[in-house]
Amino acid sequence: MGVTETAKSVILNHESGSSAEIYLYGAHVVSWKVGGKEKMFVSSKASLDGSKAIRGGIPICFPTFGPPPSEPEEYARLAQHGFARNQIWKFESTVMDRKEGVSVRFIAPSPPTDFKHNYKLSYVVTLSAHQLSTDVHIVNQETEKDKEFKFQTLLHTYLATPNSSKLKISNIDKGTTYIDKILDAKTVTSQGEDIIIDRPIDRVYHKIPSQEIHVDDGEGSGYKVRFRGFEDATIWNPTEVKGKEIADMEDKGWEKYVCVEPGYVREFKSLQPGEEFIGQQIITVL
């Protein structure tokens, strides 16, 4: 039971035997174990020394997702997926440590000096027997009247699965639209069909009514990913075709995961001074 701090991470242990490890670098969940089995895919080629965003686990994308927009300028010069996944966060406190769950809160440091916005970004990770819940909290701390703060954010979760070619991803309601990045960002309307990974998949779904995606791993297990506050969800697996181009992806790594990524990314979320955004991801092992 409990919360253990190491120099580089915070480790959660729940009385059921489940555990999680969160690196301070990026407030990055690098491990989540249930019944002794690892539920997060992390590439064996991932850099874990803080020199580069970690390939796997749960990277936090903020204040942008994907390639930066062409304007305004201070957003345009950001790196892919923003800077939060490359910052060293602070472990703030243990929120609870009991049978219902073990929960901890992290706070992001100030933004890079050329990103002149006053916000508070925090992250709460809660572990229970079969569930991991990760919540992003963003508050616009500007005091000047009407000074909005705009951002995108996303939890880029790499769910470990035994064989991605056997996966069936479902519960995306008919009529939901998505941007298909493989098809030059074409907007497509879902027919409610299951997604299978038989070619590169890189889709950003918008407003899935159920706010819940199911992953059947084809071997009798899987995940249910629920989200609140987030309006969008990316599904990504590069398969061999594109996975080979990723320098820190292990050979055949794409066979071992699927990314289901709840976020607010189709548009920019705007907060007025004092306003708060909460985006929650709740993953249950089935």
Ligand SMILES: O=P(O)(O)OC[C@H]1O[C@@H](O)[C@H](O)[C@@H](O)[C@@H]1O
């Ligand atoms: O290599 P990165 O920056 O971690 O991004 C990985 C992938 O992240 C996904 O969320 C995007 O939709 C993909 O287009 C992208 O390739």
